Amino acid sequence: MKLSMTQAQRKVRTKNLWVLTSLVILIVIVFMISMNTGYIKLSPLEVVRTLFGLGTAQQALVLFDFRLPRIVLSILVGMGLAVSGCVLQGVTRNALADPGILGINAGAGLVVMLFISFFPSTTDTPVFMLPILAFTGAGATAAIIYVLSYKRHEGISPIRLLLTGIAVAAGISSATIILTLRLSPENYQFVATWLAGSIWGSNWKFVLSLLPWLIVLLLFVYLKANVLNVLNLGDLTAIGLGASIEKERRILLAAAVGLAGASVSVSGGIGFVGLVGPHLARQLVGARHQVLIPTAALTGALLVLVADTIGRWILQPSEIPAGIVVAIIGAPYFLYLLSRLQD
């Protein structure tokens, strides 16, 4: 009996390992395709040569300074948003939670946008300020949504939370439109692209400003995987198991908001990643957060990377913002999940 248990466990473990490895391989493949996608034509061989330092100066410039930072940012943003969604879904026990749908991204966007329009790019400080600003906006929005959807005796019902989020997002984007009309045409153009969700800050500075936040928050969330498992069992069980749930829940929510805010500060309004990533991951590896979190991170990274590559490729040399591509993939998936959700 005991032997078969461990055998089953081992089987699960091997399967999970396979899933993770395949995801990494897929990301590497898309990474290579993405490296080959662009105005300047490079053969795969040239890309590989350049990666090993054997290319011409121009090839190195194109790959290392133009394409690579953008690809790295897509991967980071995808990870951040997917894990944020994963935590939100776990904490609120709401299968449809996603920072984009809940309006957290919109809140982060409003603050970032206001800042950028008032302090144009004459100095370099804004880049490093962005994640902090986005976090402020995201946090404030999350707090508003939480308060508005909380009802005494009933707590927060999943659907009311979503409805509140959708409404708050609609309100914030209306406010954004009204505010941006006062901007100059150049700034307006910028804000419009930003809202559509384009990986706009495609250089290493943005990678550097995003990386520390992501590393710290992702690690933190990963270490809390067990808490998420417990929270997922439901409040009563959680209290029974002795987790001081309210506190843990708030800390994790803050982490999720931070992840979403930091990601959105460089990517603009990309929605649905936090929904699609964790759901696909759950189908692949189940609900244990120790495996679910890394799988969701990889799935999210893959999704944004694919979306950005498609967006850059379809209308060359113009681009379709990744957010639009993700919405076209993600919205039908949301509808599918919605049709399977039971109240």
Place this chain on the structure above:
Amino acid sequence: MFNSKKVLASFLALFILLAGCSAKKETSKEVEIDVATEERTLTDAMGHEVTIPANPERVIASYLEDNLVALGITPVAQWTVNNGASIQAYLQEELKDIPTIPYDLPFEVVTSFAPDLLIMSGAEAVEGSTYEQYSKIAPTYVLEVENNSDWRGKLLKVGEVFDKTEEAEKVLAAYDEKAKETKTFIQESIGEESAAAIWLVNNNFFIVGDNVSSGAVLYEDLGLTMPNVVKEISSTATGNWSSISLEKLAELDADHLFLINSDKGNGAEMLKDPVWKDIPAVKNGNIYEFEAETAWLYSGPIANSQIIDDVIESLTK
């Protein structure tokens, strides 16, 4: 024999060294003997130290082409929006075979031209810390004048970058001379009558500000009388062209109207509107239509000079 070669080489080395030093120490304003044969270092509008190559040959200066052409410089690529659908048609005599580059200057497209000097028309062109990446492609000079409508300042700055300040001043002098003659001519032919330039695009009207683009030519250089509506709108304008509703246009008391029509292709429904037909200048037939490809929407020594030609032609008709 080999000795003299060595001596020559060391002379050359010394010369280059000296040249480099002098260029670094002295500003470009100094009077040069052999013009622009050495590398020079300039400080651009954003405070970057930019090393301008000795003889820049592959220049990209998007939306500053007018100035380049005026100074006899040919860029490797020219400004466009909508992937070549819209270009500065009025410069095409000089830029006919020059390939286009999208106005937002995608890194890779810029790289593909292998430029040796980039001139950016304003800080917003390098928004989001992209300066660093552009400057890896080629030395990048961000050109900005205090007042965006100051085309004279722009021309002088471009002249400075290419060490052609003298030429730039000559171009300006020639322009001012032409403007002065035309001013006299206008005063003789229409006197104090007023004029305005309006632009029709996508069924919306825009009107030019009093001291920008073609407005600067009409009112500042040619001394045409400014209608009250233009005064009023210019006082709150944020761009060169301000949106103006048809009903505000109905108040436009200008005696002469220069209409830039970008809607020719799709019927220009607005021009059939009874309110439009009721505007005094339209009623009296004092309306002069130009296509969107003409110089009217741009500004610069060549654009402005062509606008003057258009004005003379219209008013002598």
Place this chain on the structure above:
Amino acid sequence: MVASSELSAPKRSRPIRAIIVLFGGMLALLLAIGLSISFGAADIQLATVWTAVFSFNPDVTAHQIIREIRLPRVLGAAMVGACFAVAGALMQGMTRNPLADSGLLGINAGAAFMLAICFALWPSLPYLYVILFSFLGAGLGAGIVYGVGSMSRGGLTPMRLVLAGAAVSALLGALSEGVALYFRIGQDLAFWYAGGVSGTKWIHLQVMSPWLLAAMIGAVILSRSITLLSLGEEVSIGLGQRTKTIKVVGMVIVLILAGAAVSVVGAVGFVGLVVPHLTRFLVGHDYRWIIPCSIVLGSLLVVLADLGARMINPPYETPIGALIALIGVPFFLYLARKGGKEI
């Protein structure tokens, strides 16, 4: 006794109040229309408005302005408001869904999407045909939302429909943006998407009017059946109503109204949510009164919003969609908080 009669009061119809609301509303609407006509870039006295309408003189510029610019604009705003409001009232009555609104349920986004395609492929198509595309798009949006909703395991709950509507709107919005980017009609579409009646011409009103008239008459004829339907499907069937037919006819009317309105003003939401609720609160639950009163109050709301849109930041116009959303969002939040139970 007093308490019980108070409780049952909202369920009854209130003809006297309804007549007061109807005539008071009309008076207010006339006043608002007069104000709106006299307010604009050119200063025009109310007296001039009067003479321009009743003794038109083509040689007076002010008369021309009123005739050709302001009158069609304000009438367009009134018609659009009536359309959205009646569409919302019908949907709320037929589906007993307090959150029903053509904007929230993806119908407006569908119409806007088809219009985007129409603008891209046939930019100079006469408005006579454009409006047909708008109807088609409205049907598309409604079809997807109800399709997803009815496939759902939990059935067509109000909140689920709103979520499906939000996802469909996101999807169709992203597709519209993609179309706009591909065909480079972006600038044109952006303002229109947020909504504005500034470009309304007589031709729009001419084309719209017959559709509108037919739909409004249809709505009034249906109103008794809708009242019964709003009491519940069983009650309605018990009273001998052919509920299927009523629903189909009602839905066609909704699509015509929403499609026509979107083709003039763009995807403006929340009018159809706010106005019927307000009307119900004022005149009770009889749709024979709700529909006429919604026509008047809906017109009033959009005429006032349009006036506000011009006054906020002159000479520029603020999109009225954003303005109305700022009123609609808190209202929506309030309804969502009540749990969407009461109608």
